Amino acid sequence: MPRFLSAQPDSNLLPLPWDVPLADWPPDLLVALPRGISRHVVRFIRVGQSVYAAKEVIEEVALHEYRLLQDLHRLDTPAVEPLAVVTGRLDAARQPLDPVLLTRHLEFSLPYRSLFASGVRQETVSQLLDALVVLLVRLHLVGFLWGDVSLSNVLFRRDAGEFAAYLVDAETGEFHPRLSDGQRNHDLDIAITNLFGEFCDLEAGRLLDAALDPRQLVDQINSRYAALWGELTAAEEFSGGDLHRIEGRVRRLNSLGFDVAELEVTTAVDGSSIRIQPKVVDAGHHSRRLLRLTGLDTEENQARRLLNDLDTFRARTDQQHVDEAIVAHQWLRECFEPVVRAIPPELTGKRDPAQIFHEVLDYRWFASQRADREVPLGDAVQGYIQDVLRGLPDEAMSEDLGETPDERRLVNPFDPSQGFVDEAEEAPFDPWEAEAVAPDTELLPDVLDIDALRRREAERRASD
């Protein structure tokens, strides 16, 4: 009988065919969502109304990753939410099967493969890399050494005009009280190598725009990481007369989306110089403020955009003297909710509400430019639905296209790691595997056989 380790048990999990290896699960339980490359068997499964990602791995790894993802969640770091580890699985012949780690599918998330399948511009790739760098910096700030930074291990979500990245694979991760420079550099080196490999792979699969060069793309990672890490953590010294620079630093951090929870300020004995260094910074400056004011839980740039609209609303309705929370409530009722309500139910799977609001604001701005007058929000929503939203693919649960521009098909639509269908080839000769199954091959034993060790040592001595 399988055992379920879970903080929030879901009874729908019980009847699933845990006695069948994940690779052999019937297709009616599976959802073909696009995803990255994995060295394990990974499938998306439909459980009641939800979709979960299931990964088959050995027990230590499954438990380790489950706990790390829980910790990341507690620390409010963008990562998929772990649901359960299913252990104690036996197949029909009572042979043990590896445990399965279940995580919740992140709604409106986009794996890089699906973003690249439709062709991307240089600017979009840069935004994806920026999102990855922000994620890496946030992980490093909380002492998380990832160990396997790659596009395959990340999901992207639209975030106003940019992207937000979420960690989906923590298998190699470790928490430390503080990361050393060597550890951070190590993660960066891994990121650069893995991303170079992934871009080369996209190139080989004719999924990368020919104008994009993998090397130039990954060259950005180091400098962007260094710039962001420096702004968030570096000490700054200035003369005692430049006190405004403290305020300036805090504002810069806020504009990057970070709050300063602890700023160390050291003054020289004679007051001639001041040194400041952020000690604790928290991501989510704008999203926290929006959540506090409106209860809306959004990505950081979406929050920034919505807050800007809230500020505009406050100015337009001349309520600068009114408590911000009260105005926010009005804005929610009069601006945000009408837009969200106007979306026909069949189109709500295309974008999440905050993203729709952002795109409607963009649409209205362009429409107003064109019409040379202010287009009312209600008209803008209808225009946006007709001109834009109807034509977009569903992204709440984007189906994998399973095909590329030249219409090659995946070997297995549920597992992109297996590559594309091409002519059947016979497996070439592998001397190692031939030797491994040869009758006289001696494998190193799986028990401590000291007599065998002595025998081998004697043979070695004799041959020397």
Added chain:
Amino acid sequence: MATVTFKDATRVYPGADHPSVDKLNLEIGDGEFMVLVGPSGCGKSTSLRMLAGLEEVNSGQIFIGDRDVTSLPPKDRDIAMVFQNYALYPHMTVADNMGFALKMQNVPKAERDARVAEAAKLLGLEEFLNRKPKALSGGQRQRVAMGRAIVRQPQVFLMDEPLSNLDAKLRVSTRTQIAALQSRLGVTTVYVTHDQIEAMTMGDRVAVMRDGILQQVDSPLTLYDKPDNLFVAGFIGSPAMNLIKGRVVEGGVQIGDWVVPVAREVLAKAGDTATIGIRPEHLTLSDTEAGIPIDVSVIEELGADGYVYGTLSGLSEDARLTAPQLTARTHARSGTHRGSKVRLMPDLTRMHVFNDSTQKRIS
């Protein structure tokens, strides 16, 4: 030349009350396969990471060859972490999967091809070079991952529990392959594991660590035959060495109603008590009144061999609860049965005596 030398290398985590690695002194020879082993938290992984540049060295130094790498960034140390990344890219050939990191480092194509071909030959993957990886078996995928490290031609390979996420079958075959490959390549290798079987079967030498302190570094057989201290004696070997504490008396150490004979000069190095260490295969069932008296609790027959498990006879109820279990390897059909009292005679030439306060072997 790539020897690796740790000189008093120490790592203290901020806020920790004792070092994770305490004055590690270890010399690893050129081409040697060195295994660091010990229980969780012993400092083996931290030591490897200090060598890799992932952990700060708070004091002491680390050399690769004659080069002091103590404060060099990881990428300038000329090392390769094997199996760091073994996701294979489905659209790229096996050759490109092995060589892409060289491409990133701007290694010219001709040289890249030559290095990949050489690695493929070593790994038995020549026939696969132009294939896509989709049809590769688990073992072949592992070899491609090894190939990624080999083509970089590093001075030192580092492997941190590389087999820990493999299933049992793949683990045994990969263990064999790594050992064979390492001896063919002759590249200095530092390998970390918590598994003594891995350590004992793969390493040229094995460094046993505990609580951040190197306990002993020797060939697997020397560790087994001549453990320096009680920890190594108990850690290496499966089933473990019998360690029995007794009072030092005239002529030996009192165990139950029997005095284990110990030479006078050895006893002189002990205190009031001493611990006798005997491997299960060095105990035989005694047919006289001499020997360590035990109450047999379990008999396990495994083909021609068998194991007899029991506890020391003549103990009080309380003492029996905490008494260590003794194990003897016997021939099958020893005639003993559960609940019987037998005496076990140690092979005195292969018995060890440990000082209880220093924990060191004194015989």
